[in-house]
Amino acid sequence: MADLSFLPSVVAFEDGLAFERLQPITDFRVNHDGHPAESRILYLCQKISPSRDEIAVLKVKVQIPDTALSVTPPARGPSDTSIAEIKALQMFSKADTPFGPHLIATKTVADPNPLLPNGYITYTVMSRLPGPSLLALGYWSMPTEKRQIIQHHFLAALKGIRTVGIEPGDKGLRNILWDEASQRCSLVDFETWSIFSGIAVDDEVEFQAWGLASRPPSPNWWAEFGIKTA
Structure with missing residues (x-):
């Protein structure tokens, strides 16, 4: 435990x-997706000023340079993945979409503590979307009929995100939330994304890419690994 x-x-x-930090909703893990590499953790948090009300999500991203070995040079932050996600959250806020989190506040603090010499911490507060992830819900243990209902609402959420101009990069059940009460999907984690091209693929291909449907087996081993033959 860190x-x-x-x-x-x-x-x-x-x-x-x-905002006051409440309980963590992920563990503290290393993330090498962007530059510089960081560790990150997500918390529930509550706004306490100017009033105590809103429950939101706080993402904390920490860079700890290994100055002794000169492996990781000190950085001032934020990382490129933080910049990308903050931009996406701003776009969701401006569009007022219900399918992605909205930016509430963000800041990067350099030299935050003697334990982190020359490093930084980025704090980002975003709106809390309803429901747990499909990974946590055990999507593949659900009846077929329920999975089909979720697939339908997932397409609506993906269309809503793409309407804002964003194509999600990190696709998987862990980043799809499902709220049973409202029968609504929403998408999270936009540290990697691209501008939506305006061209959508077949629904079944999309389901497979996100882990919502099984990919049919390849006819042979070279097709499985994408090897082309004459």
Whole structure:
């Protein structure tokens, strides 16, 4: 278990906004998807200033340079994946879409603690979307009829995200939320994304890419690995 005692219990932003960290909703894990490499963890948080009300999601991303070995050079942050996600959250906020999280506040703090010499921490608060992930719900243990219902609502969510101009990059059941009460899907985790080309693939191909449907077996081993033959 990582020692996270250096993280403040209350994170203050501009305009008088302050959020109290509550329980973690992920573990503290290393992320090498972007530059520089970071560790990250997500918390539930509650706005405590200017009033105590809103429950949101706080993403904390930490760079810890290995200055002793000069493997990872110190950086001031934020990382390219943080920049990408913040931009996506801003776009969702502007479009007021219900299918992706909205940006509430963000900041990057350099030299935040003697335990993190020359590194940084990026704090990003985003709106909390309803429902657990399909991975947590055990999507593949659900009856076929229910999976088909979820697939239908997933397509609506994906269309809503693409309407904003975003093509998600990190596709998987862990990034699809399902709210049973409202019968609604939403998508999370936009550290990697691209501009939507305007061209959508076949629904079944999309389901397979996100883990919502099984990919049929390849007719032979070279087709399985994408090897072309004459």
